Structures are given as C-alpha cells and as structure tokens.
Amino acid sequence: MNRDEFENLIALIDDLSQEQRDLLRKALEGENDFEHVVSIIESRLAAKRECAHCHSGNVKKWGKSRGLQRYRCYDCGKTFNSLTDSPLAFLRKKDRWLKMASSLKEGLSVRKTAARCGVSVSTAFRWRHRFLRAAASDKPVKLEGIAEADETYFLESFKGHRQLPRPSRKRGGKAKKRGLSSEQIPVLVARDRQGAVIDAVLQDQSKAAVKKVLSGRLGRDNILCIDGGNALWGFVNDEEIPFKLILADKHVHEKDSIFHIQNVNGYHHRLKSWMVRFNGVATKYLPNYLGWRRVYERPHAVLTPTAWIQAALGRYQHLM
Ligand SMILES: [Zn+2]
Numbered sequence: 001m002n003r004d005e006f007e008n009l010i011a012l013i014d015d016l017s018q019e020q021r022d023l024l025r026k027a028l029e030g031e032n033d034f035e036h037v038v039s040i041i042e043s044r045l046a047a048k049r050e051c052a053h054c055h056s057g058n059v060k061k062w063g064k065s066r067g068l069q070r071y072r073c074y075d076c077g078k079t080f081n082s083l084t085d086s087p088l089a090f091l092r093k094k095d096r097w098l099k100m101a102s103s104l105k106e107g108l109s110v111r112k113t114a115a116r117c118g119v120s121v122s123t124a125f126r127w128r129h130r131f132l133r134a135a136a137s138d139k140p141v142k143l144e145g146i147a148e149a150d151e152t153y154f155l156e157s158f159k160g161h162r163q164l165p166r167p168s169r170k171r172g173g174k175a176k177k178r179g180l181s182s183e184q185i186p187v188l189v190a191r192d193r194q195g196a197v198i199d200a201v202l203q204d205q206s207k208a209a210v211k212k213v214l215s216g217r218l219g220r221d222n223i224l225c226i227d228g229g230n231a232l233w234g235f236v237n238d239e240e241i242p243f244k245l246i247l248a249d250k251h252v253h254e255k256d257s258i259f260h261i262q263n264v265n266g267y268h269h270r271l272k273s274w275m276v277r278f279n280g281v282a283t284k285y286l287p288n289y290l291g292w293r294r295v296y297e298r299p300h301a302v303l304t305p306t307a308w309i310q311a312a313l314g315r316y317q318h319l320m
Helices: 003-015 018-028 033-046 094-106 110-117 121-137 207-214 230-238 262-278 283-297 305-312
Strands: 059-065 068-073 146-155 184-192 197-201 223-226 243-245
Touching (some): 018 033, 033 094, 033 305, 094 110, 094 121, 121 283, 121 305, 146 230, 146 262, 184 207, 184 262, 184 283, 197 207, 207 230, 223 230, 262 283
Parallel strands (some): 146 223, 223 243
Antiparallel strands (some): 059 068, 146 184, 184 197
16 A cells, blocks of 8 residues: 555544444454454444345344344344345355455465365355355446457356266367357457456347447447457447447557557456466356456455455445
8 A cells, every 4th residue: 555545544534433443443453364354244334334124224233143243123123234135145154254355366276265264165166156246246337438349258168067968078178169159158348448347248149148238338428449240340330339440350440549459358368368277167157257357457456355355245346
C-alpha cells in the first residue's frame, strides 16, 4: 500500500462505528485464523444490519452459533447470521478459510489446496467452487468507449462425469477433428480499454448466444472492434453498435491503429496459459474459472487472502 492509500485508510477510521472498531482491532491484533475469519464474515453486517430473508432492519441479537453472532428478525420471525445469504453459507472449518483463500490467490491445484488446508480433495474442490461462485457472476454492467470482442475455444472436458460419452482423452489431449467441432467450447471475451471484462461460455457459435451475453452491455456510444466472425458481426448489426472490422490475419485495423483486438487476444492467451495447470476443467465449471481469472485481471486488484474471502462472500468491490 502506498503512502496516499495508507493516509486515506487512517482518515476513514473516524467514520467507524463502535462495532466496526472492535472488528478492526481484532483483525489487527492477529488473533488466530478462526477469529480472523469470523471478523471478516461479521463485517458484512457491521455496516448495515438487516434480515437476510426479508431485508427488514427490525432485528435483534439472538445468541451465537459456530462462532458467529445470530440474529432474529421481528418481521418474518426467522434467524440468520452474516453468512446466511452468501455462497459460503454452511461451509465448515472456518479456521482453514484463510489458507483456502491463499490457495486461490496462488492458483494452486486442488490437490495442493487440499494439502495446505488439511481437508480432503473432494472438500477442497467443493470449497473452490463455492469460493468462486460470487466472482463468476460479478461482471460489469456496461463496457465503456472503445471495446474489443473475440471468441476463443476450450476443448470440451467430461472430467468428473461418471459415464463418459466417449473414451477419455489423455491429459492435455488434442481434439480428434481439426478446426472447430462440437468438442470445442466457445468462450467469448469482451474488454474495454479501462480493463473491464465481460466473459462467458457461449451455448453455441450463433448470434443469439452472443446477444445473450452482450445485449445491453454495449450501445451506440461504444465502438466495438471485432474480427468479422459471423456471430459478432450479426450482433453488432442487429443492435446497431458502431464497430471496426479487424482482418483476422492482421489484429490491427488497416487504417487506424487505435482499433485492434490485441488486448482481448492477449487476455485469451493469459487465460489459456494459466488454465494449463488444471489439466482440463469440466465444461460446467468453466464459468467459475473464467471468474477466477477475471479477478487477477482487475485493474488495481488487492489480492490479499482477506480480500478473497470478502469477494467470496459477494463483496467483490474489496478486490478493487
Ligand atoms: Zn426478516
């Protein structure tokens, strides 16, 4: 953290409530991992305490359970805690969550994650996907100014399926057919020049599939750089989005070099190189891995284990 950021942090202390001060003190005093994780979780409700079920503010403290303060709502009568409506609800062993977060930060394999956290491989795998759930769905509402979009392809993986629809491939194998085939899963990445990224696994290579992902997130105030593939071409024409066509073998617009798809192609490249370590991921989990990569790619991301837990709780802005 640089000096300006630190001075800002100190200045913010004046605005803390008593409860927030207590949580901050606990976090600074470096108590054990369990209490630290509890203080991260409890900070979710420290700023604004409302019912996890009906959002009423008419709530009262109602004992403790598994280290967490429990509350009861006067309006709907239900009880809840700071984890209730989060992707991490009902996960056990909170004393290991900081280690889980550091494994995500380092991009560890599931086996190494299991070893670090002292849990089984299946638990590490389940935790990974719970921790990534919020990141997977957190995408910018709109891209700004000049943006780029292009598709890339991942080899379909049936990893984790008991009954394979075809004989299993050796790790890192190649598609049987050359070029595009049903074994290739299309992934669309759109990115603006500020670094905001919208990515998604496409149902197929149709215009409709692209619309489902990008509709409403680009408009007439954008200029979208594309390489002329049918689906994106159809999308920009239907939605009347200004665009620049980049010839597939050029990567840069012939007349004006400000228009190119080099950022998005660079993103594809980093995404693929980073995913090599996972030895092929099941298609149904691919959106979570896209979200994981997107976290690293955020401009000015703070990637501390605490920030990863906050993000997993659905407080993504903490990684900004
Ligand atoms: Zn309620």
